[in-house]
Amino acid sequence: MTNDERLRFVPAQAYASVEDMRAAEIEDEIHALTTAMRVIAQAIDTRSKAVSRVSGLTIPQIVVMQAVATRGEVTTSLLSRHCHLSAGTVVSILDKLEERGFVERYRNAADRRIVHTRLTASGESALADAPTLLPPVALDGLARLSSGERRAIVSSFEAVAGLLRADGGVPG
Amino acid sequence: MTNDERLRFVPAQAYASVEDMRAAEIEDEIHALTTAMRVIAQAIDTRSKAVSRVSGLTIPQIVVMQAVATRGEVTTSLLSRHCHLSAGTVVSILDKLEERGFVERYRNAADRRIVHTRLTASGESALADAPTLLPPVALDGLARLSSGERRAIVSSFEAVAGLLRADGGVPG
């Protein structure tokens, strides 16, 4: 369903130069990369809905709770950096979690701008019962790969993340 | 800001068996992978806002318009499969594009359930003026890599996409 536009089959002589050929190849790879990104993003959304149906928690909610659990009493801005979400997004997720009694928020006595968040007992048990972020099928598949393949995947994702993180939001 | 939890430094003797050590290593890799996914997802959202500020089109809107452009007169369901978006999402994007006069929709005469979409003239020019989906910094960085590194990245993303696509939505 998606690989029909890769069947262009253009002979090398059609390119004016080796540079053009290389540019076209890179363009194809960029297209394949962005397509794969879309598939992954869609799969994560689907997984989030499935997780929510059985556990009552969405993936972003679990991510935030995990960060709260490992860091103890965190500020909102630290949570924002650690989860790679904007401050506004974190607040809206914390609102829902607090409403259900999974976390508590309270202001710092010394600096009353700062808000700390900690897990409640019911939050801890809900987090302990939460399913994995990636679907089991994918975890199995990853575990079945060779160590080298897994490392290549991880470093590829980190490389792309590094390239994208290095963007100031200036378009072209 | 993100690599502080990788400094655990547990000696090999702490593991009960080689299997445990391997499992812990895989777990670390899974964590690194999901973190990178979050960074990428966040960067894509940021890029979408930046693109929208200068072009008036968001990334999903551009993706849909590109699919319409390359496929000619597409049905909604074909668009949904080609862009890896649910049908409902495609409809909401098409609503906005039609409202601005970038696309036209009309029902098939033979089968009146089917709705076709085609680009208008202003849609074509808007699409031609649209910036790249990935930020220029990232495109430069990718182009600067060796051919082998780029291929490794593309195949890594496609491998993960394949693993995630193979999920029926059943949680664990």
Added chain:
DNA sequence: CTGTAAACATTCGTGCTCGAACGATCTTCG
């Protein structure tokens, strides 16, 4: 024919996500 099933697009409800704008609080400097 007629009623049932399937396919297609749409609407609806909920949640995530961002940036911009805002108010509250603290710090710094005159």
Added chain:
DNA sequence: CGAAGATCGTTCGAGCACGAATGTTTACAG
């Protein structure tokens, strides 16, 4: 002390995204 500026969290508006439910249309069975 008091004003200017920085920092922190929150609120707001717009858009994306999913699945479920809905309505319309076609296909098929009897």
